Amino acid sequence: MSDLFDILLTAGFWAATIRIVSPLIFGTLGELICERAGVLNLGIEGIMTVGAMSGWMWVYQGGDLWGGVLFAACMGGLFGLLHAIFTVYLGLSQHVTGIGITLFASSLSYFVYRMLLPNATTPPKIVPFQPIAVPYLSDLPIIGPALFTQSALTYLALAIVPVTWYVLFRTPVGLAVRMSGENPVAVEAQGINVLAVRTGAVMVGSAFMAIGGAFITMSWFDAFYFGMINGRGWICVALVIFASWRPGRALIGAVLFAGLEAMQVRAQQSAGAFIPYQFFLMLPYVMSIIAMIVMASRTKYPQALLVPFRRGERV
Amino acid sequence: MVIEPRQSVSILHAGLAPIWAILVSMIICAALINWAGAPVFEAYGLLVKGAFGSAFAIKETLTRSIPLIFTGLAVSVAFRAKFYNIGAEGQLYAGALAATFFGTGLVTMPAPLMIPFLVIVGALAGGALLIVPVLLKTHLKVDEVVTTLLLNFVVLLMVSYLIEGPWKDPMSLGWPQAASIIDEGVLPTLMAKGRLHLGLIIALIMAVLVWLMMRYTVQGYEIRAVGHNAKAAEFSGVRVNRTVIMTAMISGGLAGMAGVSETAGLKGYLTLDLSPGFGYTGIAVAMLAQLNPLAVIPAAVFLSAVYVGSDAMSRAVNIPTYIADVLVGVSVLAVLCSVMFSQYRIRWSK
Numbered sequence: 312m313s314d315l316f317d318i319l320l321t322a323g324f325w326a327a328t329i330r331i332v333s334p335l336i337f338g339t340l341g342e343l344i345c346e347r348a349g350v351l352n353l354g355i356e357g358i359m360t361v362g363a364m365s366g367w368m369w370v371y372q373g374g375d376l377w378g379g380v381l382f383a384a385c386m387g388g389l390f391g392l393l394h395a396i397f398t399v400y401l402g403l404s405q406h407v408t409g410i411g412i413t414l415f416a417s418s419l420s421y422f423v424y425r426m427l428l429p430n431a432t433t434p435p436k437i438v439p440f441q442p443i444a445v446p447y448l449s450d451l452p453i454i455g456p457a458l459f460t461q462s463a464l465t466y467l468a469l470a471i472v473p474v475t476w477y478v479l480f481r482t483p484v485g486l487a488v489r490m491s492g493e494n495p496v497a498v499e500a501q502g503i504n505v506l507a508v509r510t511g512a513v514m515v516g517s518a519f520m521a522i523g524g525a526f527i528t529m530s531w532f533d534a535f536y537f538g539m540i541n542g543r544g545w546i547c548v549a550l551v552i553f554a555s556w557r558p559g560r561a562l563i564g565a566v567l568f569a570g571l572e573a574m575q576v577r578a579q580q581s582a583g584a585f586i587p588y589q590f591f592l593m594l595p596y597v598m599s600i601i602a603m604i605v606m607a608s609r610t611k612y613p614q615a616l617l618v619p620f621r622r623g624e625r626v
Numbered sequence: 627m628v629i630e631p632r633q634s635v636s637i638l639h640a641g642l643a644p645i646w647a648i649l650v651s652m653i654i655c656a657a658l659i660n661w662a663g664a665p666v667f668e669a670y671g672l673l674v675k676g677a678f679g680s681a682f683a684i685k686e687t688l689t690r691s692i693p694l695i696f697t698g699l700a701v702s703v704a705f706r707a708k709f710y711n712i713g714a715e716g717q718l719y720a721g722a723l724a725a726t727f728f729g730t731g732l733v734t735m736p737a738p739l740m741i742p743f744l745v746i747v748g749a750l751a752g753g754a755l756l757i758v759p760v761l762l763k764t765h766l767k768v769d770e771v772v773t774t775l776l777l778n779f780v781v782l783l784m785v786s787y788l789i790e791g792p793w794k795d796p797m798s799l800g801w802p803q804a805a806s807i808i809d810e811g812v813l814p815t816l817m818a819k820g821r822l823h824l825g826l827i828i829a830l831i832m833a834v835l836v837w838l839m840m841r842y843t844v845q846g847y848e849i850r851a852v853g854h855n856a857k858a859a860e861f862s863g864v865r866v867n868r869t870v871i872m873t874a875m876i877s878g879g880l881a882g883m884a885g886v887s888e889t890a891g892l893k894g895y896l897t898l899d900l901s902p903g904f905g906y907t908g909i910a911v912a913m914l915a916q917l918n919p920l921a922v923i924p925a926a927v928f929l930s931a932v933y934v935g936s937d938a939m940s941r942a943v944n945i946p947t948y949i950a951d952v953l954v955g956v957s958v959l960a961v962l963c964s965v966m967f968s969q970y971r972i973r974w975s976k
Contacts, residue, residue, distance in 0.1 A: 351769075353771060393959075397959065397962065397963070400629075401629065401963065401966055402629065403962045403963070403966055404962065406710045406771055407705075407710075407909075407913065407958065407962055408959065408962060410712060410771075410906075410909055410958065411913075411955060411958035411959040411962065412955075412959070413955075414906060414909075414910070414951070414954060414955030414958060415952065415955030415956055415958070415959060416955075417951075417955075418948050418951030418952045418954070418955050419948075419952050419955070421946070421948040421951070422658060422946050422948035422949060422951075422952050425946035425948060426661070426662060426946055429944070429946075541779075542775070542776065542779045545772055545775045545776055546776070548769075548771075548772045549772050549776065552768075552769070552772075587787050587790075587791055589783040589784070589786050589787035589790075590783075590787065592783050593779075593780050593783045593784070596776040596777070596779045596780050596783075597776075597780060599772070599776050600758075600773055600776055600777070603762070603768050603769075603772065603773065604762060604766065604768065607762070607766040607767060607768045608766055621629060622628070
């Protein structure tokens with residue numbers, strides 16, 4: 312046990328936690344925005360792959376880093392639009408569409424990657440986002456290196472949590488989004504186009520997911536690997552439930568998770584001799600399931616989640 | 627723009643929906659092939675030739691379709707009850723684990739008993755993996771999609787642990803793989819040449835059995851009733867939770883059999899690359915079959931042909947093999963769309 316406490320006190324552990332949490336924040340907030348508007352987006356795993364590939368490829372082809380992030384976000388938004396056309400306008404099964412988008416988006420990413428780099432045996436590298444030390448604050452012990460010596464994308468991840476909260480809960484746009492997920496008929500009665508609101512929310516949410524994917528190839532690592540997202544998207548879906556659809560709690564949940572993963576990597580080094588590494592790798596998935604079980608009976612789903620809205624149709 | 631149900635749905639129209647979906651998917655992939663700089667018609671010609679061009683190719687296509695028939699059936703039964711089991715991949719490996727546990731020397735019986743025994747324990751293991759997700763769904767309303775997906779990763783890591791650790795075959799020269807299934811448990815090949823094995827017969831029998839069950843038994847009727855309208859089914863006396871749990875067990879069991887068939891039939895031993903995503907492709911199979919158990923057979927053969935054929939195609943004209951996965955993904959979306967338009971139509975005027 313004392314080993315674990317020692318880990319908690321190292322700056323390296325906290326720095327790793329904050330790094331691991333960034334893509335989870337983007338992905339979880341993206342999914343949260345979609346679900347708040349009443350659309351489950353299971354395309355997340357594929358959309359994160361698209362973001363990881365397209366952002367990286369942009370930079371590899373000579374573009375600059377922020378251009379890559381923007382490009383990834385646009386690609387994510389496009390797949391979001393595809394998801395919205397199917398689930399919002401055509402009212403098709405959100406489950407099956409989402410899985411279809413994931414299959415399509417991830418295989419397309421791999422296809423394009425192989426197409427553009429047919430002969431790459433070892434994945435080529437880019438120069439990723441570099442850590443920026445915030446003056447003075449980065450000199451603080453432990454939290455200095457952990458919180459204030461991170462890359463710009465991590466600061467962006469931490470910044471969009473309050474922004475998402477503010478937009479969802481303190482602006483008319485946010486109200487329209489949340490009501491589209493609770494009572495679309497009432498939204499329609501206010502003269503607001505539910506279909507447009509939902510489409511917008513899914514596109515913005517998907518753009519967030521894609522930035523989360525881009526973070527992995529552009530700030531965490533510097534190359535694109537096959538199977539790189541490795542279930543992170545599904546973990547985000549579980550985190551949304553764990554967070555009861557609240558951005559603040561999503562941040563807490565994501566940090567808990569990332570901390571567990573960072574701890575797991577370090578514990579592997581000390582306890583790896585006794586416990587096979589596969590059990591450490593299982594932890595995030597098992598914890599996601601447990602998190603859903605713990606929160607399941609206490610949360611209230613958005614009332615119109617999974618329910619397609621057709622104008623003029625009785626509910 | 628208004629979407630309204632069609633007054634009458636012609637059987638021809640509904641039956642043709644998957645054909646439309648396949649055509650649309652092939653057109654979209656043609657754009658990618660064109661981008662890759664290969665002549666489209668020649669490429670598709672090579673695909674067909676690679677999948678059906680010789681006796682060997684046909685056998686290979688059929689062999690590859692076996693796990694897809696099982697997972698396709700697993701998904702179609704589950705989706706009929708609106709139980710979204712996306713965990714066929716994990717259940718497949720659970721079945722393979724059970725086959726390896728019992729089939730590598732722990733139990734010895736003559737082949738006519740040993741093979742059914744392995745199939746049954748594999749099915750039980752596949753079903754067992756769904757117990758947690760299905761109880762969470764029926765009792766706590768936890769979405770089964772996420773739990774079944776997450777379990778896929780857990781099971782794969784478990785397989786990785788077992789074949790690198792306690793179950794590692796010492797004779798395998800360092801490769802992480804489990805010991806071979808004993809001779810009595812190996813599914814015999816159907817023809818002298820090629821790898822086509824008894825799994826195909828078992829898969830076809832299961833397809834017919836599932837079709838009979840869905841169509842002619844009370845349980846099948848209840849599964850369909852729950853899928854159409856769970857509330858109405860509840861009011862008319864169907865025990866919804868019990869039906870969903872039963873559906874999950876059947877679905878997991880079918881996926882588990884895929885694992886047995888691959889381990890005891892095709893490979894002979896368990897490895898980590900036993901399934902290149904058969905569980906996920908099963909979703910596409912089921913959707914193309916419109917969840918009809920008998921239609922699962924041609925749908926599985928078709929997608930298997932896409933995989934086998936695209937291997938040959940990508941070797942000949944230098945297109946990344948991922949083209950097959952793209953086609954599978956697009957076909958899921960396309961079939962959703964085409965089935966919908968066979969039942970609804972769009973009226974553009976206000």
